[in-house]
Amino acid sequence: MSDLQRIEQALSTFLAGPQASDGPPRLGEAIRYAVFPGGARIRPRLCLAVARACGDDAPAVADGAAIAIEMLHCASLVHDDLPCFDDAATRRGKPAVHKAFGERLAVLGGDGLIVLAFQALAQACRSRPDRLAPLMAVVTRSVGTPHGIVAGQAWECEPFVTLSQYQRAKTGALFAAATEAGAAAAGASPEPWRLLGDRLGEAYQMADDIRDVVGDPALLGKPVGQDAAHGRPNGAGEYGLDGAVSKLESLLAGTLAAIPPCPGAEQLREHVLTEARGLLPAGVALRAA
Amino acid sequence: MSDLQRIEQALSTFLAGPQASDGPPRLGEAIRYAVFPGGARIRPRLCLAVARACGDDAPAVADGAAIAIEMLHCASLVHDDLPCFDDAATRRGKPAVHKAFGERLAVLGGDGLIVLAFQALAQACRSRPDRLAPLMAVVTRSVGTPHGIVAGQAWECEPFVTLSQYQRAKTGALFAAATEAGAAAAGASPEPWRLLGDRLGEAYQMADDIRDVVGDPALLGKPVGQDAAHGRPNGAGEYGLDGAVSKLESLLAGTLAAIPPCPGAEQLREHVLTEARGLLPAGVALRAA
Numbered sequence A, B: 001m002s003d004l005q006r007i008e009q010a011l012s013t014f015l016a017g018p019q020a021s022d023g024p025p026r027l028g029e030a031i032r033y034a035v036f037p038g039g040a041r042i043r044p045r046l047c048l049a050v051a052r053a054c055g056d057d058a059p060a061v062a063d064g065a066a067i068a069i070e071m072l073h074c075a076s077l078v079h080d081d082l083p084c085f086d087d088a089a090t091r092r093g094k095p096a097v098h099k100a101f102g103e104r105l106a107v108l109g110g111d112g113l114i115v116l117a118f119q120a121l122a123q124a125c126r127s128r129p130d131r132l133a134p135l136m137a138v139v140t141r142s143v144g145t146p147h148g149i150v151a152g153q154a155w156e157c158e159p160f161v162t163l164s165q166y167q168r169a170k171t172g173a174l175f176a177a178a179t180e181a182g183a184a185a186a187g188a189s190p191e192p193w194r195l196l197g198d199r200l201g202e203a204y205q206m207a208d209d210i211r212d213v214v215g216d217p218a219l220l221g222k223p224v225g226q227d228a229a230h231g232r233p234n235g236a237g238e239y240g241l242d243g244a245v246s247k248l249e250s251l252l253a254g255t256l257a258a259i260p261p262c263p264g265a266e267q268l269r270e271h272v273l274t275e276a277r278g279l280l281p282a283g284v285a286l287r288a289a
Helices: A003-015 A025-035 A042-053 A059-080 A097-101 A103-124 A129-143 A149-157 A163-185 A191-214 A235-257 A265-279 B003-015 B025-035 B042-053 B059-080 B097-101 B103-124 B129-143 B149-157 B163-185 B191-214 B235-257 B265-279
Strands: none
Touching: A003 A025, A003 A042, A003 A059, A003 A103, A025 A059, A025 A097, A025 A103, A025 B149, A042 A059, A042 A163, A042 A191, A042 A265, A059 A103, A059 A129, A059 A149, A059 A163, A059 B103, A097 A103, A103 A129, A103 B059, A103 B103, A103 B129, A103 B149, A129 A149, A129 A163, A129 B103, A129 B129, A149 A163, A149 B025, A149 B103, A163 A191, A163 A235, A191 A235, A191 A265, A235 A265, B003 B025, B003 B042, B003 B059, B003 B103, B025 B059, B025 B097, B025 B103, B042 B059, B042 B163, B042 B191, B042 B265, B059 B103, B059 B129, B059 B149, B059 B163, B097 B103, B103 B129, B129 B149, B129 B163, B149 B163, B163 B191, B163 B235, B191 B235, B191 B265, B235 B265
């Protein structure tokens, strides 16, 4: 089973569990609509890749960590798309949750996904209760304040913010959670894995900025030019397209250098490179790596 | 130190901790604005009262559980007040968060409070990691789907809902979390404490409905008549004022009968009765109990 299949199966099983029955039906529909069909599942696949690099001795815990991170990512997309933020009409090639279910179920669906993420972590750790506390520490830090995705989004409400401060919280935090949680799920110390996640987050953000400037909305499943439209910082806007690609290449070299010594380091290096190539729009190639 | 002081101190200490510095300043302000000054802190005081009745052998864990529940309650108020739900202008006698900070920081402030609640639980259990899993189970159930407060609010988006189904999720769930978490924080089995929380939640909801019909908005710090204005179910509307008071009295008798055998049962009984009297508007008295 591929990691992607493993994630889809874990998400399906979890979201069809006891918490799916007997509740308000439209809330359940809105939550499933926000999660399926997914995007590339980059963060949970990264989480599993790191867990494997660390031995993956408790696959159910790694699955729980991976889907918790994906549900938190989906929650942030649902709330980011709300009329008071991006007012985005589409997401992943279909109407955004607030367009399909209304604004109230978009707010509640995002809230529900945050709670479900923590529920998934707690359930996954039933057989390994010693792993719950380190996972909770890693995951709460990545979504809360001062450096998590909620804080990242809130920087948009401040008069002054630097590009790196904003992107580190808005995007980098969940990548760091993915690498740290992958390690913690496999019983390794999460701390040495944070730098890899931080750098991957920066590289991903740069690739995303490049796609926002030159990407194809039909392939992306979402509109392009959103950063300019919303007056948000964008690396490709700041450095120009060539500058942004150069920057991405050097970020990627730093990322590969940040993989801590571990049994599966070589395989993880391949994972990172394959991912990076897949993120760039057609016609934009990496020269190095 | 009274339980109220204990809660205020735990909230202040937690919200002034590392997560307060270095983040987007206005998000931090919005979160503190949503939490301070508080209401009656009924749920966290109930949590501490149950922890005490069960021996309160780990006060830091009980504090963490109590403030987690209060922050989840505050999060639900902030999101309930949003324009797409109640569009409430005031809360606790001052402008609602979305009026004071804008809709975006109200959405993010609520999200942030949900995450902070789980962070508080995890931090509080550092010295007693064995208590984290049972607390997580109790707390996630009370806020998520299918029976938690998010589900309760989502019942407002369904065409058909019964009064008890709606209120049990919207109000009862967090009362059940308060009693169960109080027990779990003190190392007792939470399950026998759920019925007490359920019944207290029903009694509280009935008292709240009575206040929504005959209360004084200046004393309540929020507008009255909101249920009728929003077409929401209301017990006093359904049974009439006298019927609602009778119903409250019988709910209260059932509540007292649901206190499980424990060393501090008598003190807890007094706590429940004092609370119930304090909830009713001036001029409405309980005949029994």
